[in-house]
Amino acid sequence: MPAEPSPIATQDGPALEVIGINKRFPGVVALEDVDLTLEPGKVHALMGENGAGKSTLIKILAGVYRKDSGAIRIGGMDADLRTPRDALRQGIKVVFQEIALISEFTVAENIYLERYPTDRLGSVDWSAIRKDAAALFERIGFDIDPAAKVGDLPVSQQQMVEIARALAHQAKIVVMDEPTSSLTPKEVELLFNVIKRLTGLGIAVLYVTHKLGEVFEIADTVTVLRDGCRISTKPIIEHTQDSLVQDMIGRHIENLFPHSRDMTGGATILSVEGLSTAKLTDINFEARAGEVLGFFGLMGAGRTELAKAIVGFDPIHTGRIVIDGKALLPHDTRTGVALGIGLLSEDRKTEGLMPELSVLHNASLAALRQFTIAGFVDEGRERGAVQQFIDKFRVKTPSLHQEIKYLSGGNQQKVLLARWLMRGLKVIVVDEPTRGIDVGAKSEIFALLDRLAGEGLAVVMMTSEMPELLGLSDRIAVMAGGRITTIINRNEATQEAILNAAIA
Amino acid sequence: MREILQSANSTPTPHRLGANSPVVLIVLLALLCIAISIGSSRFYAIENITAILRQCALVLIIGSGMTLLLIAAEVDLSVGASMAFAGMIAMDVTNQTGSVWLGAAAGILFGGLVGLVNAIIVTRLKVKSLIATIAAMMILQGGVFLYSRQAIQNNNQLPAFTAISTGFFGPVPVPVLIAAIIFICTYIVLRHTLFGRYVYAVGSNPQAARLSGLNPERLKQILFIVTGLLAGLSGLILASLMNAGQPTAGRGFELTVIAAVILGGTSLNGGRGTLLGTLLGVLILQVINDGIIILGWDQELQLVVPGIVIVLAAYLDIVRRRAGAR
Amino acid sequence: MQRSPSLSATAGDMGAVAFCNALFRRNEMVLLLCLAMVIVFFSLASGSFFTIRNFANVFGQASLAMIAGIGVGVIVLAGEIDISIGSLAGAAGIPLVVIMNNGGSLELGIAGALALALTVGLVNGYLAAYLGINSLIVTLGSMFVIRGLIYLYTGQKAIPDEQSLESFYQIGNGRLLGTVPYSALTAFALLMGFMYLMRHRPFGRNIYAVGGNPEVARLAGFNVKGIKFICFVISAVLAGISGILLSSRLGSAVHVAGLGFEFQVVAAVVLGGVSLAGGVGSLFGVALGVLILSFLSNGFGMLDVPTEWQEVATGIIIITAVAFDEYKRQRK
């Protein structure tokens, strides 16, 4: 790798070519004859439904998976990417969906993880690391303390560190797998500036996202995958939102945000009175049967804290949570679930999935009691019920017995949603329910949430997506700094008013 | 075309072979039995089989509890020391009260108490169970001598006390019967009940389990106590076998149990494992032990051979799982 | 807990108060304090404790666990574990003594012992790192196998050193100026070397990274298997060195030498604040853990505390220390 930053000597021709790549997993064809060409200095977006094979393709480029067949050329030369190290040597830097940092190390050390600057003796040159990291952040305008421990930073800042790392390594090709899924709008803007800087240096960028808006903002070209096959590759200017969605899911989405309900709502089901925790102060609100109550806030506003507190997952200092007239025991998820409140966590991996267990057992966990006779599980009934949900949500899995860790992110999310829906709830709290989910599934989940509200549930939705918030909520609560700053009805809500309340 | 091969989707198989299939172990066990019986005709003698089963019983009783604990991603290394202490107490109380029932109850309850303390240290003080139970092992090993420096003999020579281990129920030795009952119960609980499912869930992801309305701490506490009770029961049987409470009994027993459970394919990281595997693991290790003596080999091999078998079985498990994942 | 050196370096710029605060938050400081308390307590309780001779004794006695502890510390920091070290330390004496008994020099004997340790390390490392078998299982297996082979080879007897080489006696029993045991100097030199490695060499940092998050390390292009493999070799070789000193101290290759040594060392490593999950802790902490346990055992002896109470007390101390660590972490 070159030691000093300099624009990549752009030779003519593509930076990277993927030719006819195939990859199978047991029971799944993840990629079939996929071609892809990245041009230097251009942003190439990769889109597709959940499970379309995007992450698989990226992992092959990163040297994590090996392709079954096909070829990869970098700068016109055949490249053999057997390990992540090979990929890095060839100038491919991948920013993964999951944060890939050592949380015990400082920010600065993480940035130089792959290749420490050393002194004459070959010892790690700590002062150079610190200075270089500070200089790098200054250059790209990130406001992060290089001496902070990564584990102490919020997820969004960790993401920024990841991206800074790509810059520090003189990559020729930068691949990003859903980098904005936990960034604030401001940070997204920063990221886009960084991407422009990258392309300015002649770096080729492969950008994976589920957010249509972003694609139109930064991509030059879009490739769409569906079920492991390349459906189309076009310059972005030839696409409209509709045509893109059509390519991705093979149909039109008439109305992403169905709103079929009477907005007046019913009786109060959930009421939260004077709730305070370490991060929250004096939270009061009610959620009614048949409504979607949306919570908006900037990153760190405290929505996740609130969600965890009201289902009894986190301890609370003061306050009362009442569900359908009965008070929840604080810090006790069992009464919560028994009273009919459940949380779909934003953090799938650590608070949702049971990785070693099958799709079946993951899905039925919360509702399992319903399928028991004197403590014994009636496996036939259980399977039948889960199968229904799997079919209804169109979860892609080779079998009910597949370990859930092998499913794509979106499909995992659907299974986790099924976990709650199988157990008739009164209040469902969903935290960033569509994080990492494709438009098709998104519309299905929206329809589902809408229908659930229609059936008399109270849906409490924490989200950072403005369209989602405006499209689905009946009322909108805005949080800032651990407080609710305002609660407004949807028909009174404007984007501006909400953002103002969020900054307050 | 690339539609997912949804075959299994429509044909639900109740107990899926493959991921957890014990084929390797069954083959291994069969090979061992054949090889040993070729070497010595005494291997299949009723008496030898009874002896093997009686040895298995002790390991299997604790192993049943330990399997559940390991699936729930915890471990208990204090069982060996707890056994010795429980045996001493059982014998002592029997001597004091003249009642074998009271003695047995005291021994078993003591085991349960140790389990409870382990549970509290692990779930409340959040000390990793590996460390907590090593420390508990040290404390018990020291403590047992503070309780009594001498072995406690069956002073009243109550035959009922020795009958716990040497009696027969029909053709079946009592300890084997006890082990069988415990094994079947834990098997059914783990395989077919809500509780069993929760054990896997908690072992796989305790946070997610809690969000789903489970109480992982409570469940782990129950498992520690159950394992403790079973260690107490094993201690009682061992004391009965020796007709005395011996303070040094059961040293290293924890490693035997864990070796058997691991051999049975239970993951040290939680979320994965079966009791059938444990049963096979116990059988294999005891058959090896017995075979070495039956064949008149150097008894030092009782360390070497199981050492190799454990590593080999773990390796074969990896190979099989990889093959299954292809 | 372990902070990266870059952070502790910046601590120098802060004011004195802030500096102390930063230090006292660190695990090593707490351990150092514990060690000081142990020493003060026994000095007050027993007249013969606080003497140069006694301290020299303790450092000499601690050196075996210290050397092996460095190796176990490295392997635990890499996210694996090695419990075969006790058997290996016992085994290392055999080639050493047998070679000398057959007329070989001490150097040749040591080479033989190290070759044995290296072999075990290579095998453990291959099985655990490359074949991917859980390291607890692998080293549990090799712990059994090595001990069994020792018994088979020795017929369960000690092999005495028949040549009575003076140099062999000196490496484990000799003292610099009649005071400082050579074994303590060896341990200190190794500790310094490995502390430098773990803090300031890229390879040491890679070990932390691999232990902290192997998946991340792999994605960062590290040869995770290779690094773990080398850590197994390091751990085995250090256990071998510890075994060489042990056999000199015992003047023979003793078949039961090192029985239970692994528990002792792992306990010290954990007491020293190294997380069994990997990636967290420091070798300085390990050294303090070893010293605390050694001073405790020495002091208990001075006070005539019976063994059984010592065992109970050690168990309680370990639980308390780890629980306190956990409490601190959660409060943060």
Add this chain to the structure above:
Amino acid sequence: NMPRRIGYVTNYATHEWYQNVIKGMKARAAELGIAFEVRDANLDVNKEVSAAEDFMSQGVDVLIITPVNEGIVPLVRRAKEQGIPLVLEGSPVKRMTTMVATCDYDTGYLAGVEAGNYAMNHLGGMAKVMNVGLPLLSATVLRAHGFMDGLRTIVPNARLANDIDGGGNPDTALAASTAALARNADINIIYGINDSSAQGGLQAWKASGRSQKNLLVVGTGGEGLGFIHSMNTEPAYKIEAAMFPEKEGFTAIDTAVKLFNKQSVPLHIVSPSAAIVGADGWKKYYSVGENVRTIKWDAVNRLTPPANCMKTSAPF
């Protein structure tokens, strides 16, 4: 001229044998007005060396050690270099000055002779032996050899049918004996190299459902209460090769005093042993109260040990 302080590093303080050795030492030291301290190696020779080191730096006048094994040779040298007299108890090592111990071979031999007599009278002159042994220690191997040799003086065709490693503790002995009995149950004498081994062997016999009618069990050591209890309650447990740990401790202190006064002592000071026969045999040497036994010094002192053992393991 009395030493002020004597330090004793024992092999395994939690074992009844050593507790009774310590009891004998304490009693004698108290009688002579010597300060006496004990440390326990807990079967770890490295720990033993450390404990002895600590004693030396604390300045004891005489050191007594029960070697865990031969690993204390360098320590013997260091004690010499520092001029600290050293008495070994139990087993010898190279370069030692003196050792107080029973003769393992002779002890087994005496019991063997008695076992032979018993076999002639009660077992129809047949002797098929299972040795619940401990190959780990040369001393225990010698006991078994002595037993067989003594037995053969009476029953010339006595046969060692099963020779197993019982680990010296009751549960391992039980497990190993169980398997060995399944292999070959054609035995009528169980010999245990210590009391736990004998008990483990007997329990395995009982667990296999056999009667004790035509069986003889011989234990070794007379370590604590266990053998007394067994002789009282188990019909087959008829003979004990007693080694009187209290006496050994007593003699060790006396030897320490002699060394301190630079008197010359033999390399091996033999402590007496005897074969105790029958349920009432033990009453000659011991009385038993509430969980303690008391040695009858007169009877034990009347035993005159030989000056030299018939066989020893020490090649020096």
